[in-house]
Amino acid sequence: QITKDLKRTLPNHDRYKTDEAQSALGRVLRAYSLWHPTIGYCQGMNFVCAILLLIMAEEDAFWLLAAIVEDVLPGFYHPSLIGVNTDTHTLLDLVAIKLPDVWQSLQTLRLDRESLCSVFVSWFMCLFNQLPSESMLRAWDLLLFEGSKTLFRISLALLKLYSKQLSDLATAVEQGLIPHDTAGHEALKVMRGMPSNAIDSNELIMTAAGGLGSMPKTMLYKLRMHNSRRV
Structure with a gap:
């Protein structure tokens, strides 16, 4: 291979x-x-x-x-992928907690957990190599300094900064302008492209580091324990 x-x-x-x-x-x-x-x-x-x-x-x-x-990132690259699968589901829970407007858009678009997690897996496994070089290297600096919760922070920052396309698609669905299936497919495409849009590394890192509130270890531990049983 x-x-x-x-x-x-x-x-x-x-x-x-x-x-x-x-x-x-x-x-x-x-x-x-x-x-x-x-x-x-x-x-x-x-x-x-x-x-x-x-x-x-x-x-x-x-x-x-x-x-x-x-x-x-223990368990991320294990043959079972237990680590990355647990953390992608944990990220979804964090979206609901930290970004309720984004979560509502995803619910309106009827995107299931597995489809969303497939996008997040591509972000996590390659450590955001889809980001422009400066943004990626600064994200890696944070990862090596703060650990795996950086993956959550960078992901949430991307969703927060580039969520307008998702909310626009959700609005179009609510108004009957686009079928759910078409909008859902387009939303996943939008999400896959979010990292490549993060040209302003300062904006991305500032949002990730200071624009999402606290993420206590106890909260992450509970979410991960719950999701490890899910996967």
Whole structure:
């Protein structure tokens, strides 16, 4: 699987159009799969590792990849995907708590949990590699400093900053201008594109860090425990 994924990793980046860069990426991913065979290799790790190799040497990228997979985001890249599946459902609960207007739009659009979580999985597994470079690297700084709750904060910030399209679609549904199925499909498309819209990194990080209120560890723990039973 690693060999197949090499050419699909950052294919538009000049560096990864070279055999040398793809070989380095393959070496680090294979080394990690041997280092921790219980986890091995999981799709998503290739994008994380590729970004690391843009800014550091292979050995440093290996150890930081190991820290992210094993310590910062435990269970995310496990074959069961228990960690990421738990946290995507937890994010949905946080949307209802922190962004009730966005939650109401999602309910009006009749988007089910599994469809929404499929969008969030793509954000989480690749650590928002869809963001513009500056926004992504600043999000990673927060992640390494504050831990996994940063994924919730960045996701909620995206939904808060770029929610107007969702509310417009919900309004169109309520007015009978668009069928639910069409609006729901368009809403998922809008959400998948939200990270690429975050050109203003200051706005994104300020919203994530200070525009969402507190997220106590006790609250996150309870939500995660509840959702771990769901998945």
